[in-house]
Amino acid sequence: MEGLLFWFCGSLLLLGGVMMVVQRSAVVSALWLVFAFLSAAGIFAVLGGTFLAVMQVLVYAGAIMVLFLFVIMMLQGPVMDGERRLMHPALWPLIAAPPAAVLIMLAGFLRGDRMVGFAGAPAPGFGSVVQVATLLLGRYLLAFELISIILLVALIGALAVGRGERKLPWK
Amino acid sequence: MDILTALLQGLPGFGGMSDQGLFITGAAVMATLMFTVMALCAIVFTWMERKVAGFIQSRYGPMRTGRWHGWAQAVADMLKILGKEDIIPAEADKGLFVFAPLVVLLGSLLAWVAVPWAPGFVAADLDLGLFFIFAASSMVVIGILMAGWASNNKWALYGAARGAAQMVSYEIPLALATIPVIMHVGSLNTQDIVIAQQGGIWHWFILRDPFLFVAFWMYFIASIAETNRGPFDMPETESELVAGYHTEYTGMRFAFFFLAEYANLFLVSLIAVFVFLGGWWSPIPGLDFAPALTFVIKGILMVFLNMWVRWTLPRVRVDQLMYLCWKVMIPVTLLCIVGSGILMITSGAVG
Numbered sequence: 368m369e370g371l372l373f374w375f376c377g378s379l380l381l382l383g384g385v386m387m388v389v390q391r392s393a394v395v396s397a398l399w400l401v402f403a404f405l406s407a408a409g410i411f412a413v414l415g416g417t418f419l420a421v422m423q424v425l426v427y428a429g430a431i432m433v434l435f436l437f438v439i440m441m442l443q444g445p446v447m448d449g450e451r452r453l454m455h456p457a458l459w460p461l462i463a464a465p466p467a468a469v470l471i472m473l474a475g476f477l478r479g480d481r482m483v484g485f486a487g488a489p490a491p492g493f494g495s496v497v498q499v500a501t502l503l504l505g506r507y508l509l510a511f512e513l514i515s516i517i518l519l520v521a522l523i524g525a526l527a528v529g530r531g532e533r534k535l536p537w538k
Numbered sequence: 539m540d541i542l543t544a545l546l547q548g549l550p551g552f553g554g555m556s557d558q559g560l561f562i563t564g565a566a567v568m569a570t571l572m573f574t575v576m577a578l579c580a581i582v583f584t585w586m587e588r589k590v591a592g593f594i595q596s597r598y599g600p601m602r603t604g605r606w607h608g609w610a611q612a613v614a615d616m617l618k619i620l621g622k623e624d625i626i627p628a629e630a631d632k633g634l635f636v637f638a639p640l641v642v643l644l645g646s647l648l649a650w651v652a653v654p655w656a657p658g659f660v661a662a663d664l665d666l667g668l669f670f671i672f673a674a675s676s677m678v679v680i681g682i683l684m685a686g687w688a689s690n691n692k693w694a695l696y697g698a699a700r701g702a703a704q705m706v707s708y709e710i711p712l713a714l715a716t717i718p719v720i721m722h723v724g725s726l727n728t729q730d731i732v733i734a735q736q737g738g739i740w741h742w743f744i745l746r747d748p749f750l751f752v753a754f755w756m757y758f759i760a761s762i763a764e765t766n767r768g769p770f771d772m773p774e775t776e777s778e779l780v781a782g783y784h785t786e787y788t789g790m791r792f793a794f795f796f797l798a799e800y801a802n803l804f805l806v807s808l809i810a811v812f813v814f815l816g817g818w819w820s821p822i823p824g825l826d827f828a829p830a831l832t833f834v835i836k837g838i839l840m841v842f843l844n845m846w847v848r849w850t851l852p853r854v855r856v857d858q859l860m861y862l863c864w865k866v867m868i869p870v871t872l873l874c875i876v877g878s879g880i881l882m883i884t885s886g887a888v889g
Contacts, residue, residue: 394687395634401680421666421673429676430709433702436683440695496666496726 376409393439397432404428418496568661572650580800583841585612590845619796622789627690630786634688639787639794641681646801648674653808654728656818656829667728668720671809672713675764678798679705682773682783685795689786697782700856701766701773707863708763714871715757718750718878719743719813732817742816749877754814756871758843761806763859765799768848772856807840808833815840 383403390396404427411420503511585600589607592599604610626635651674652667654660664670679702686698720726722743723734735742744754763770774782784795811817815836818829826832854862 392631395631398634398680398684417664417666418669421669425669425673425676429673429679430706433679433683433706436680436687437699437702440683440687440699496669 372413373410376406376413379403380406380410382406394436397435397439400435401428401432404432415493418499565661572647572661576647576650576801576804577797579804580797581612581616583800583803584615584796585609586838586841587845590842591849594846594849616793619789619793622792624789624791625786627786629690631688631690634684635786636791638681638685638688639791639798641684642678642798643681643794643801645675645677645681646798646805648677649805650801652728653805654732654812654817655833657733658729659830660729663729664727666726668716668726668731668809668813671728671805672709675802675805676705676709678802685787686783689783691786693779693781694783694785697773697779697785700779701783704763704766704770704772704859707860708760708867711756711863711867711871712760712764714868714875715753715760716809716813717871717875718753721875721879721882722746722750728812732812732819735816736819736823738819738823739816739821742814742819744814747878747881749874749881750814753871753874753878754810756867756874757810757814759862760867761810762844762847763863765802765806765844767799767803767844769851769853770859771848771853772859775853803841803844804837807844808837810840811836 380403383399383406387396387399387403390399404423408420408423408428411417411423585608588599588611600608600611602608603614626632649671651661652664652670654667660667682701682705683698686694686696686701689695719731723731725731739745743750745751762768766773773779779785784792787795811833818826818833820826820832
């Protein structure tokens with residue numbers, strides 16, 4: 368049952384990824400990315416990481432992608448036209464080469480007995496809220512708090528860039 | 539679901555079923571039940587809203603359809619909506635336009651899965667129950683953005699942008715307001731949250747400590763904004779945006795939005811009930827003979843409170859809405875978390 372669900376969610380994830388890349392409209396492509404995120408959440412849930420799955424839906428699909436959609440909807444026209452001009456057909460092989468190389472290397476690495484697919488669900492309790500919380504607020508407390516400072520700096524930086532230096536509230 | 543599986547096992551013809559078969563049958567029965575309750579609440583609450591609005595504005599509301607206080611008005615409206623022509627605008631993005639109402643409905647239906655109706659009676663007894671509900675209902679925002687964008691209409695797009703901004707913002711105080719309760723219970727499981735409130739009205743979380751009392755009202759305000767209802771119905775302001783993100787929708791597709799709106803209204807009321815107002819426990823200890831009924835009655839009272847607010851207060855402006863969320867409600871809810879935590883430590887509830 369779990370194995371079947373794993374492959375099902377995996378193929379949906381692949382479908383979402385491919386559809387996202389081949390879409391012409393940026394909004395539709397972003398929505399396919401949401402679809403891919405949801406399938407990834409499905410994989411996490413099958414693997415026993417329910418907390419991670421719910422987080423994936425809440426943060427990525429529910430919040431970050433909403434901001435993505437916002438920005439895409441506001442900028443649609445100019446950005447897309449610029450991108451079309453940039454993407455000369457002659458450049459396509461050049462752009463496709465690095466990801467293709469990575470893919471071939473990955474395939475080589477996973478060849479043989481490393482390619483196990485679904486290896487069964489982990490022990491119960493793995494990835495539970497208690498475990499994640501104990502790690503985040505215990506062992507990795509410093510890193511966790513530093514990340515919030517980095518985010519704050521990024522926020523203030525965005526404010527400075529967006530409003531122009533002279534119009535900042537503290538000037 | 540445990541109770542349901544046990545019940546199914548007792549029925550003739552289900553006894554010899556495998557565990558997996560029982561699980562799937564139970565899930566199907568539960569899904570049908572949830573959807574029926576959801577559709578019913580849309581019908582009941584539209585009628586109730588008109589009667590409440592009428593009462594508050596000193597008039598009768600619907601009186602004629604179905605003789606007794608116009609009870610059949612909502613049913614008649616539903617039938618009318620089903621019979622309407624289904625229009626897709628020529629310039630709309632067809633795929634997204636068709637798909638958007640389904641995403642909105644899916645988001646609110648999925649969240650119903652973790653609602654604890656009675657002891658042991660919950661569609662999915664998840665360890666992350668409350669968290670799951672918030673995650674599932676955050677999918678509604680994506681559906682609203684899809685609808686606004688696909689309609690290819692500037693009013694619809696404005697409505698969707700407002701709706702998304704409002705819902706993403708108010709999700710934060712909504713979730714933060716429930717954190718003091720989670721700290722008290724030590725679990726996100728919806729059943730555990732209700733069980734922790736056993737023993738009469740003074741054990742309900744709203745009356746446990748002053749910070750929880752404040753947190754309840756913060757939750758209530760945020761839940762009104764989260765369901766896009768007055769005085770925070772910015773995405774639908776008739777005087778500015780025609781009808782917001784569902785301007786271009788007709789017939790069945792409009793009915794989906796409608797259904798989702800009232801399902802969401804009932805959902806946030808039920809969350810308020812099981813998180814702060816004692817869930818299925820009756821106010822007086824020892825009177826718990828009908829847990830599910832107590833739960834639903836409390837939920838309907840919360841819906842009434844919601845309607846009361848909607849028909850009493852004037853609509854706010856967009857900037858006021860954002861000011862309230864980011865500069866008032868989030869700091870206050872954070873304060874509630876800290877205050878409730880300090881009270882827990884000083885009273886010796888935690889080490």
